[in-house]
Amino acid sequence: MYLYDDFDRTLVDERIDEFRDQVARRLSGELTEEQFKPLRLMNGVYLQLHAYMLRIAIPYGTLSSEQMRMLAHIARRYDRNYGHFTTRQNLQFNWIKLEDLPDVMADLGRAGLHGMQTSGNCVRNITTDQWAGVAPDEIEDPRIWAEILRQHSTLHPEFSFLPRKFKIAITAASHDRAAVRVHDIGLRLHRNGAGETGFEVMVGGGLGRTPFIGKTIKAFLPKRDLLSYVEAILRVYNQYGRRDNIYKARIKILVHDLGAEAFAKEVDAEWQVIKDGALALDPAHAADITARFRYPEYERLDDNPEELRKARSSNRRFATWLDNSIANHKVSGYAIVTLSLKPEGGPPGDATAEQMESIAALAGRYSFGEIRVGHEQNLVLPHVAQRDLPTLWEKLETIGVATPNVGLVSDIIACPGLDYCSLANTRSIPIAQELTRRFRNLDVAHDLGRLHINISGCINACGHHHVGHIGILGVEKNGEEFFQITLGGRADEQAELGALLGPAVPYAEVADVIEDVVAAYVELRERPNELFIETVNRVGVEPFKERVYATR
Amino acid sequence: MTSPLQQKLKIAGPVVVTANRLGDGVVVYRTADNGWSTQIGAAAIATTVPAATELLHAAIADDISAVGAYIAPVEVDAGRIQPGNMRERIRLQGPTFDLPAIFGI
Numbered sequence: 001m002y003l004y005d006d007f008d009r010t011l012v013d014e015r016i017d018e019f020r021d022q023v024a025r026r027l028s029g030e031l032t033e034e035q036f037k038p039l040r041l042m043n044g045v046y047l048q049l050h051a052y053m054l055r056i057a058i059p060y061g062t063l064s065s066e067q068m069r070m071l072a073h074i075a076r077r078y079d080r081n082y083g084h085f086t087t088r089q090n091l092q093f094n095w096i097k098l099e100d101l102p103d104v105m106a107d108l109g110r111a112g113l114h115g116m117q118t119s120g121n122c123v124r125n126i127t128t129d130q131w132a133g134v135a136p137d138e139i140e141d142p143r144i145w146a147e148i149l150r151q152h153s154t155l156h157p158e159f160s161f162l163p164r165k166f167k168i169a170i171t172a173a174s175h176d177r178a179a180v181r182v183h184d185i186g187l188r189l190h191r192n193g194a195g196e197t198g199f200e201v202m203v204g205g206g207l208g209r210t211p212f213i214g215k216t217i218k219a220f221l222p223k224r225d226l227l228s229y230v231e232a233i234l235r236v237y238n239q240y241g242r243r244d245n246i247y248k249a250r251i252k253i254l255v256h257d258l259g260a261e262a263f264a265k266e267v268d269a270e271w272q273v274i275k276d277g278a279l280a281l282d283p284a285h286a287a288d289i290t291a292r293f294r295y296p297e298y299e300r301l302d303d304n305p306e307e308l309r310k311a312r313s314s315n316r317r318f319a320t321w322l323d324n325s326i327a328n329h330k331v332s333g334y335a336i337v338t339l340s341l342k343p344e345g346g347p348p349g350d351a352t353a354e355q356m357e358s359i360a361a362l363a364g365r366y367s368f369g370e371i372r373v374g375h376e377q378n379l380v381l382p383h384v385a386q387r388d389l390p391t392l393w394e395k396l397e398t399i400g401v402a403t404p405n406v407g408l409v410s411d412i413i414a415c416p417g418l419d420y421c422s423l424a425n426t427r428s429i430p431i432a433q434e435l436t437r438r439f440r441n442l443d444v445a446h447d448l449g450r451l452h453i454n455i456s457g458c459i460n461a462c463g464h465h466h467v468g469h470i471g472i473l474g475v476e477k478n479g480e481e482f483f484q485i486t487l488g489g490r491a492d493e494q495a496e497l498g499a500l501l502g503p504a505v506p507y508a509e510v511a512d513v514i515e516d517v518v519a520a521y522v523e524l525r526e527r528p529n530e531l532f533i534e535t536v537n538r539v540g541v542e543p544f545k546e547r548v549y550a551t552r
Numbered sequence: 553m554t555s556p557l558q559q560k561l562k563i564a565g566p567v568v569v570t571a572n573r574l575g576d577g578v579v580v581y582r583t584a585d586n587g588w589s590t591q592i593g594a595a596a597i598a599t600t601v602p603a604a605t606e607l608l609h610a611a612i613a614d615d616i617s618a619v620g621a622y623i624a625p626v627e628v629d630a631g632r633i634q635p636g637n638m639r640e641r642i643r644l645q646g647p648t649f650d651l652p653a654i655f656g657i
Contacts, residue, residue, distance in 0.1 A: 027575060029616040047620055049643050051577035081653035097576040350652040418639060419647035427638075430649050479637055 001064050001370055002147055003292045004112050011154070012109045015116060019043050020102035027099060044115025045101060048422050054096045055118040056108060060128045060146040060170075061089035061373040065360040068371055070111035072356035078104050083356070085341060085349040087413060087464055088167070089127050089373045090118055094420050116154065121162045123153035123234075127169045129177045130374035133295065134382045136330045138173035139197060142189055144290050145226060146170050148281070151289075152227050159234050163241035164249035166234070167206075174493075179375060181205045181214045181495035182467055184251045185233060192220045199226060203233060203263065204255030205495075207461035212252045213495050215260035217267065223286070225271075228279035232271035236263065296368035296383050301333020303386065311390035317404075318393055320442065324404035326389065335386050337367075339379040339401040340411065344436045347429045348414045349377030351401075358399045366392050375464075376413055376452075378406060408445040409453060409518065410436040413464055417457030417474065418481075424457035426474025426481040426507070431455055434511045439518075448518060451532045454489070467491035469533045470517060471498040472510065481507040487517065487544055488536040499541045502549050513548055520547040561601045565636070566628050568595035569604070569611045570643070571618035579643045580618050582611045588618050592633050592644055597626065 019039075026036040040046075044055040056071070063071075071091055075083050078100045079093040086092055096104060108114055117124055126146040133141040149168060153159060159166070171178040172189035180186030186202035199221040205214025221229050237251045240258070255263045312319045327336040339359065341349050351359070359379060363371045366388050367381035374380060379401070384392060396402035405411050412435060415421065417428030432455055439445050454468025458475075465471035471486035483505055486498030505513050518532075524543055525535045536544070569582035573590075580588040581595035589595065598604035604623050611621035625636025635641040642648060 032615050033574075033619045047572055047577060049639070050579060050646065051572070080651060082651065095577075099575045347649065347652060352652050419642060419649065427648060429647070433649060481638065 001062065001294050002059075002143070003294060005292070008112070012112065012114050012116075015043070015114060016102070016105045016109045019105055023098060023102050038120070040098075041119040042116065043101075043105065044118035045096075045098075046119065046422075048094065048420050049418075050420070051095045052098050052101070053420070054093045054101065054104065054115055055086070056091045056093075056113055056115050057118050057125045058089050058091060058113075058373050059150055060126060060132065060143045061130050061375075062132075062143065063371040063373065064111075065364040065369040065371065067111045067113055068356050068360035068363065070108060070113060072353040072360065074104055074107060075353040075356065077107075081354075082350050082352045084347070084416065085351065085373050085377050085379070087375045087377060087415075087462060088125055089130070089375055090125055091373070092416075094416070119165075120160075121164050121166075122160050123149075123156070123162075123166045123168065126150050126153075127167070127178055127183075127375060129171050129173055130372040130380050131177060131327065131336055131382065132172070132372075133293075134329050134331070134334075134336055135173050135177075136328050137175055138171075138330075139189055139191060140172050141293065142170040142172040142178075142187075144286070144293060145187065145189070145199075145223075147289055147293075148226065148286065149230065152230075159238065162234070162238055163243045164246070164251075166237070166251065168230070176491075176493040176495075177374070179464070179467065179491035179495070181493075182207055182211075182464070182491055183214065185230060186214045187226075190220075196222070198222045201229060201233075204252040204260065206250055206252040207464055207466045208250070209247060209459040209461075210250075210253065210256075211461070211466040211497050212256060213497065214252075215255060217260055217264035224281045224283070225275055227281055228275045228277070229267070229271055231274060231279055232267045235270050236266045240266070296370075298331045298334060298383070299385065301385060301387070303332050305333070305387045307387045308389055315390075318390060320446070321393055321402055321404040322389065324408070324446070325402070325406045329383070333386055335384050335389060337381040337384045337389070337392065337396075338374070338406045339381065339396060340403040340406055341378050341401065342405055342411050342436065343400050343403050344410070344440045345433050346400075346436070348412050348432050351379075355399050355401060358395070359401070362392065362395055376411065378411070404442060405445055407450045407452070408442075409439045409448050409451040410445055412436065412453045412455060413468065414455040415457050415462035417455075417463075421457060421462075423460055424474070425459075425476040426457045426483065428455040428457040428463055428472075428474060431472060431483070431507075431510050435514060438511050438515055447528075448522070449529065449531050451518070452490075453514070464491060465489075466497045467495060468498060469536070470514060472514075475504055477504065483507065483510045485510075485513060485517070485548075487541050488533065490533055501541055502545050505552070509552070516548045517544055520544045561604060561623065563599070563601055563604055563623075564625070566597050566599050566626050566633075567604050567623045567636075568592070568597060568626050568633070569607045569621055570595070570624045570640070571611060571621035573618050574616065582607055582621070586610055586614070588614075592626070592635065595626070595633060597628065597633065598623075
């Protein structure tokens with residue numbers, strides 16, 4: 001966990017007071033909606049179909065038990081007893097009342113939580129690998145750099161009115177779990193030939209109506225230069241990014257129009273002016289921030305202890321969960337546990353207040369009081385002793401978050417869609433729910449192997465459909481819900497955009513089409529362990545298209 | 553985004569003006585007596601562009617009661633007013649699935 005200091009607490013407290021005053025002035029009529037809207041958006045308050053929606057920042061997806069308990073409290077006291085974890089590692093409440101919001105913010109503030117920069121044309125919550133700090137394949141904890149960037153970008157006056165929103169993601173692992181190549185800036189910590197650690201800097205990635213994979217403009221950036229280089233990118237974007245057309249305002253359009261090389265030259269020219277100034281990172285400053293991250297005092301434990309071996313051999317369901325939801329930890333005797341928020345028939349990413357409270361307690365008991373949120377809309381207990389896994393599993397089962405479907409066909413990413421969102425054209429969640437029912441047989445799901453389905457209810461692509469192995473995009477045709485299917489997308493280190501399967505299909509046929517696609521994969525795969533994405537890469541979309549549209 | 557007042561109105565049938573109540577965001581409908589109701593059945597119906605525009609202008613001017621006013625299609629069957637499309641049905645009736653809290657644990 002990162003320990004906030006007085007500066008952070010004061011900043012949050014001042015914002016709460018300011019927002020309370022703003023809400024009071026709006027409710028009294030002193031402020032018009034036109035005046036108030038940008039103020040509420042600066043605090044993550046949107047107006048959706050049925051109600052106000054509050055988006056709460058979870059920096060780099062790390063939550064303490066105390067913070068999770070506070071989210072449960074908010075859900076219970078001010079909302080409808082649940083919250084929604086998003087693809088940006090945030091949490092949204094869908095039924096918040098404006099008149100309650102000052103008290104909600106005050107409660108959140110007591111736990112070091114807020115909604116700042118979860119909306120608006122600023123640098124948004126910086127996301128990272130949900131296994132940061134514990135993944136065996138990472139070279140260091142990327143959250144330290146996310147925190148440095150968070151501090152630098154929070155309320156940064158020069159970057160509070162960018163042409164459009166701006167998203168940064170960081171990974172430090174060989175396998176990219178943070179989807180860095182589809183962010184405005186993607187940062188990959190790696191070692192150069194001399195063994196020094198620095199960043200590969202990618203820019204111009206993004207989804208939405210014009211998707212692009214980010215381009216590398218700096219293969220190796222020394223750590224001392226991180227802030228100055230990111231600042232240079234933002235300055236170039238702030239100066240040249242389009243403000244005349246909201247659909248062309250993201251940095252990806254600028255990078256595409258200028259070309260990555262020309263864009264990099266502009267950045268470099270700006271960077272040369274500032275790189276040795278105040279933004280050159282003082283190692284003492286970085287060390288101070290590093291020191292404020294508290295890591296557990298792990299016991300010296302062996303891997304695969306007897307309690308675990310016994311439970312595995314005596315309980316098949318436990319063994320299935322173990323094989324699916326547990327990942328290796330960098331410390332021997334410990335494990336990373338993923339909690340599936342994708343039960344059969346459930347809305348992806350939703351958790352009830354009771355679940356949040358139980359997870360907070362279990363994290364306190366078994367994970368040193370720490371929880372992570374992943375962009376796949378699942379939760380993680382990052383520091384669980386392997387000997388505790390059998391007991392923990394039983395408790396997770398009782399609260400419905402131990403479905404062993406992590407990374408499988410029913411672990412679906414879905415945006416809120418037309419059931420909540422004022423931008424959506426179609427529903428997403430009911431499609432996801434139906435697919436989890438169609439693929440409820442976990443033996444079948446395990447046989448299919450890793451298969452990511454991503455669903456977006458409109459072209460804004462909050463469900464990241466472009467990078468789903470199977471992507472589903474809702475479009476409206478003559479007032480009816482239709483869905484375009486794409487195949488072959490991926491969000492990892494080999495990021496690709498999916499290719500269109502064929503004409504859009506009506507709502508009622510989507511689940512049948514996905515079943516056909518999956519059946520085609522089973523027939524087409526070369527060997528039992530050839531993954532769906534590998535089969536699509538090998539044979540292309542055409543054989544799937546023939547199968548799906550032959551009878552339609 | 554174009555302001556609702558600047559949008560060129562096209563009306564193919566009966567419409568109402570709907571918005572969200574300021575204090576709690578609840579869906580409301582503009583009534584004939586220049587108020588707001590949570591009941592779509594109490595909504596003022598317009599069938600012409602001038603009538604709809606007048607209703608919308610008055611609703612937007614009432615900035616203290618409701619926000620985000622816009623014109624929405626409805627169907628009127630034997631005097632009973634129903635939402636005219638999926639979006640408006642969801643706004644009136646809520647999400648099309650059971651909310652998570654109802655699942656229980």
